[in-house]
Amino acid sequence: MDRDQAWGIVCEFVKSDSLRKHMLSVEFAMRGYAQHYGENADSWGLVGLLHDFDWEIHPTLEQHPMDGAPILRERGLAEADVQTILSHGPLAERVTLRDKTLHAVDELTGLDHGGHVGAPEQEYQ
Ligand SMILES: [Fe+2]
Ligand SMILES: [Fe+2]
Numbered sequence: 001m002d003r004d005q006a007w008g009i010v011c012e013f014v015k016s017d018s019l020r021k022h023m024l025s026v027e028f029a030m031r032g033y034a035q036h037y038g039e040n041a042d043s044w045g046l047v048g049l050l051h052d053f054d055w056e057i058h059p060t061l062e063q064h065p066m067d068g069a070p071i072l073r074e075r076g077l078a079e080a081d082v083q084t085i086l087s088h089g090p091l092a093e094r095v096t097l098r099d100k101t102l103h104a105v106d107e108l109t110g111l112d113h114g115g116h117v118g119a120p121e122q123e124y125q
Contacts, residue, residue: 001077003042006049009075013053023052025109026102033101044098047084050077051102065089 014020030048034041054068066089069082086092087099094100 001046001075001081003046003049005075006046009053009072010049014056016056019052019055022109023049026051026105029105029109030098030102033105034098037097037101039098043081044101047081047098047102048105050081051085051088051106061090 010020010023014023027045027049031041031045033039034044050072051065054071055064058064058067065085069086072082072085073079084096084098084102087094087096088102088106094103
């Protein structure tokens with residue numbers, strides 16, 4: 001999946017401007033960390049951009065991000081990318097450097113999943 005396809009998914013599923021900005025911020029930070037670690041910036045950016053795509057349709061931790069995974073697979077996202085997105089959930093296991101970085105960056109850019117549960121609109125501003 002390329003960046004244009006991923007952005008199309010974000011625009012289709014995420015209406016909140018503040019949530020889109022959060023996802024763009026995570027994408028930007030992930031690209032920076034990929035360069036720092038000598039990893040693939042496109043692949044790291046892609047998971048950052050997509051990681052919360054299903055939050056508005058799956059706004060509980062029982063659903064997000066797990067229930068979004070089948071949609072991403074259907075749209076053609078590589079399984080390794082799906083697994084990294086799944087790994088940012090609070091109880092998920094983070095295995096790769098990309099998994100760990102996504103989790104850290106998600107918190108650094110303003111919210112953890114506690115924020116998600118409460119009032120996402122406020123948390124994302
Ligand atoms: Fe999330
Ligand atoms: Fe997030």
